[in-house]
Amino acid sequence: MSAIANEAGVDRTTVHRRFATREALLSAVFQAKLDSAERVLDEARLVEAPVAVALHRYVEGIIPVSREWPVDTRRMMQKDPEADRRRQEQSARLDAFVQRAADEGHLRPDVSPAWARAVLDQLVDSMAHRFPEVAPPQAADLVVDTFLNGLGAT
Incomplete structure (x- = not known):
């Protein structure tokens, strides 16, 4: 709570007034x-x-x-069934998209969609957190090129 208050430029009491507990x-x-991920999807x-x-x-x-939100939403899932449901729905949308990419021939036939999805997630995570100086449009260029040409059909 102290770290959040510091980062927000307010005192800890202000954070406690808004959120009664750390879990809240x-x-x-x-x-x-x-919410942000849903908008992106x-x-x-x-x-x-x-x-x-x-x-x-x-x-x-x-x-x-x-x-902006460098937290692993899987941590909260055991405590919040509604958040878990939302995360699973979002994940299913991405799974279906990767399957579509495979079905349309954008991925090599010897690459499973599950593996391709795991690679996509890691590429996004690496770009977001290990290369914060790369602007999102350029980051997307590199991730998409790596994903489609590294795993893409020849």
């Missing part, structure tokens, strides 16, 4: 991250847009979300 604060953080148009376009939109949008 964490829940608010996780919900904010889930919607705006990426994972079902309607061409695969490369949707992937770029997703990556360019989710990198700032990951940077």
